[in-house]
Amino acid sequence: MKRILLLECSPHRQEASGSQMARQLIARRWPSAEVIERDLAGEPLPPVSAEYASALTGSAPFDDPAFACSEVLIAELEASDCLIIVTPMHNFNVPAALKLWIDYVLRIHRSFTTSAQGKVGLLQDRPTLVLVSAGGFYHGEQARQSDFLSAYLRHVLSTLGITQVEFVHQQGMALGAESVQAALNAVLPQLEKTTNFFSSPPRR
Template sequence: MNSILLLACSPHGTASQGSRLAMEYAARLDPQAQLVIRDLASEPLPPIDANYADAIVTSAPDTSPHFNISENLIAELEHCDYLLIATPMHNFTVPAALKLWIDHVVRIHRSFRATAQGKQGLLRDRPTFVFVSAGGIFQGEMSMQPDFLTPYLRHVLSTIGIHSVEFIAMQGLAQGDDARHAASSQARQQMNQYATSLMSVTGESHE
């Protein structure tokens, strides 16, 4: 049975528009899959502390208690076949809730190693879909603000070995009901395109 990991990063948790679309997409990907939801808003992660930092510097073993949270999160990621991230854009980039998850998961000697050619991911690649909700418009001809979220997430996920990343944007959500409906419709079109493309590659169909 496939497993889908959904990271809900909005302050509204699984009630957010992005999370609802991500859950809809999870059912489209594989209705029989085990869906694991980590709500980073209702169950916020602690920041990296001095004990964790010291354990990194001293190359403590993975069994160190200071890595317990990191180990649990990395194991959760390792066990999933699909990764879905539903995140708002806060101040042009990822929200603090998602950044804390990244800080625990991107760990030297565990999820990546340093080489002479740069950082090399140690986790296997898997289809990853990022649902980005924004009050403003950050992509396309009507863009009015910078986008540091998309390149940052693509780079940081590739650092741990996840390269198959697609972004589904819901823009202009602060511009009224019509804009929200249009953003939702456009996101569903992207979802359908990605799902069709993915199923053609895997040879599966869940219509």
Template structure:
């Protein structure tokens, strides 16, 4: 049995389209030859507290990993270390990641714990694992209809590489504020991508679970 870490950060919480797709991926995974246990972290309904001066002081003073000031950071990094796969679902906010997810990044990207600094740059200390990232956006940023930049994808890719995670694939749900037909089209296109990637059943196109 494997372990999947599912992190989501939409203001719509469990009603978000990306979250629903994430659940379908996990459903399919749990029915596979190697079913997965799931660690779920909802960064919207259970938000992380802002970093404070105690944490910053511990970080810059080289305090031990066991220092109480690192307790939450240790818990979040341990969730990563316990997982064989990583699944992220998030909206694009103002061309980049939502604030709730940025805070998770600031807790898990920690010098001497999840990465080390060398003369040639930062080196990740965590084990690589397959990572699927579902990104929803009201506008268009990567298709032929793109009219805005995407700073989210390169940033998240670089941040994850900093801690040792390189096997990263993005799937996008674009144009979600363009009406019901646009939403349905985006969901169909992304489902096909996920099916082709072996993350959803090709022969069973799940209906979105709106009441979960």
């Protein structure tokens, strides 16, 4: 059975339009999939502690208690064969809740290693969809602000070994009802262009 890890990063939780879109997509494409949900905004992860920081930089063993939260989150990734991230843009980047998840999952010696060529991911590649919601425009012809989110998240995921990443942009969500409707209307055509999540036949 297909296992999907769904990372939800909006303070609006399941009320966020991106979350509803992701759930509809899953129900339509993979009705029998097992969905592992991680509500990063609604059930925040603990802040990075001194113990975790020391264990990470001190190359502590994987079973060090300081790695407990990190191990759970990495295991969720390892147990899934596809990843969906639903996230708002917060100040041109990922929200703090998602950044914290990254700080636990992107872990030297565990999820990536180093080589003469740079960092190398240790996790299996898998189809990944990132659904971004933003109040203004950061992508395309109407972009009027910097976008540190897309390149950053792509880089983080590729450092883990995840390169099959496709983005869907829901923009102009804070610019009035007409703009919101236009943004929602623009999502389906973008999804239809994704190769891993819409056009291709279900993998299993």
